[in-house]
Amino acid sequence: xxxxxxxxxxxxxxxxxxxxxxxxxxxxxxxxxxxxxxxxxxxxxxxxxxxxxxxxxxxxxxxxxxxxxxxxxxxxxxxxxxxxxxxxxxxxxxxxxxxxxxxxxxxxxxxxxxxxxxxxxxxxxxxxxxxxxxxxxxxxxxxxxxxxxxxxxxxxxxxxxxxxxxxxxxxxxxxxxxxxxxxxxxxxxxxxxxxxxxxxxxxxxxxxxxxxxxxxxxxxxxxxxxxxxxxxxxxxxxxxxxxxxxxxxxxxxxxxxxxxxxxxxxxxxxxxxxxxxxxxxxxxxxxxxxxxxxxxxxxxxxxxxxxxxxxxxxxxxxxxxxxxxxxxxxxxxxxxxxxxxxxxxxxxxxxxxxxxxxxxxxxxxxxxxxxxxxxxxxxxxxxxxxxxxxxxxxx
Numbered sequence: 437x438x439x440x441x442x443x444x445x446x447x448x449x450x451x452x453x454x455x456x457x458x459x460x461x462x463x464x465x466x467x468x469x470x471x472x473x474x475x476x477x478x479x480x481x482x483x484x485x486x487x488x489x490x491x492x493x494x495x496x497x498x499x500x501x502x503x504x505x506x507x508x509x510x511x512x513x514x515x516x517x518x519x520x521x522x523x524x525x526x527x528x529x530x531x532x533x534x535x536x537x538x539x540x541x542x543x544x545x546x547x548x549x550x551x552x553x554x555x556x557x558x559x560x561x562x563x564x565x566x567x568x569x570x571x572x573x574x575x576x577x578x579x580x581x582x583x584x585x586x587x588x589x590x591x592x593x594x595x596x597x598x599x600x601x602x603x604x605x606x607x608x609x610x611x612x613x614x615x616x617x618x619x620x621x622x623x624x625x626x627x628x629x630x631x632x633x634x635x636x637x638x639x640x641x642x643x644x645x646x647x648x649x650x651x652x653x654x655x656x657x658x659x660x661x662x663x664x665x666x667x668x669x670x671x672x673x674x675x676x677x678x679x680x681x682x683x684x685x686x687x688x689x690x691x692x693x694x695x696x697x698x699x700x701x702x703x704x705x706x707x708x709x710x711x712x713x714x715x716x717x718x719x720x721x722x723x724x725x726x727x728x729x730x731x732x733x734x735x736x737x738x739x740x741x742x743x744x745x746x747x748x749x750x751x752x753x754x755x756x757x758x759x760x761x762x763x764x765x766x767x768x769x770x771x772x773x774x775x776x777x778x779x780x781x782x783x784x785x786x787x788x789x790x791x792x793x794x795x796x797x798x799x800x801x802x803x804x805x806x807x808x809x810x811x812x813x814x815x816x817x818x819x820x821x822x823x824x825x826x827x828x829x830x831x
Contacts, residue, residue, distance in 0.1 A: 617756020
């Protein structure tokens with residue numbers, strides 16, 4: 437990537453992403469886009485109808501800075517119902533422009549120049565950019581894929597401990613994890629919480645896939661572990677849960693002093709957003725439990741369809757425990773193991789688009805994911821069925 441002459445030094449290297457390149461390839465070649473993680477089917481009518489009814493009413497105007505009281509109350513109720521921990525909607529819940537803004541505002545609120553953030557890689561692509569914009573330094577710890585493709589992604593506690601220095605300020609945890617689909621176990625969370633307490637780290641927990649967890653795995657928030665509530669901010673959003681990724685309604689919950697700090701930064705970013713959408717998300721969060729178990733069950737079926745298709749195409753898959761994504765090893769069909777090259781030729785070879793996992797690593801560690809590619813399975817039956825048919829061209 438060429439240097440952008442007018443871009444601040446801290447943002448050099450964060451130019452046009454591979455997502456834009458692959459999406460353009462999908463359009464140019466008429467390929468099925470299994471790169472970006474967005475559903476192509478609508479959300480629940482109760483949510484959509486509430487939004488439609490709110491348009492053309494006073495809800496079109498600026499909502500309160502922290503979010504409308506109805507939504508903040510619904511978020512607190514929802515967290516209590518599914519997570520078992522309580523937040524006061526008055527000052528411990530903040531509505532944001534998606535989870536991305538919640539993470540960015542928290543990084544801006546807490547990091548001084550040179551402060552370090554410990555996080556796992558591969559990592560969601562906005563994390564490194566958000567840390568850089570806040571003047572911080574990312575200290576990534578690699579998640580290791582299972583040696584034979586069967587089993588779970590793991591991390592080395594010694595590598596984690598080595599990443600912590602006197603400049604460490606914050607631990608950024610994403611579980612369920614994008615792009616690997618890993619769900620951190622209770623013992624793993626205990627290791628992380630012990631480290632955070634020992635080194636007095638704040639914890640920023642991105643849990644946007646909290647309801648998209650499959651059989652055999654169970655999501656738990658690190659905020660529920662002993663001693664962690666007072667140092668943890670938990671982020672989630674409506675996009676993944678209600679198939680409305682374009683609405684950008686997210687939230688962050690935590691102790692009032694920490695949420696107040698995030699609000700200070702957030703109010704100078706978007707200030708507010710999505711007035712008519714906020715009551716709709718509140719309605720969604722209050723839906724019956726069977727909706728939330730149903731979306732996980734439906735997505736697990738879609739996962740299984742894609743995993744079988746990738747396996748039939750000769751691409752070994754690390755089967756995800758959660759999220760929208762499955763990771764495949766391209767070496768059997770790409771002998772040089774170059775995932776980026778594989779993704780650039782996949783549209784012409786099979787009429788599909790995917791994302792090379794190397795982009796989710798720190799550049800110094802990109803070799804760890806060079807041979808891996810991420811495919812999204814949050815697609816309709818027709819699209820997913822056609823994708824599997826096209827994968828057979830690789831077999």
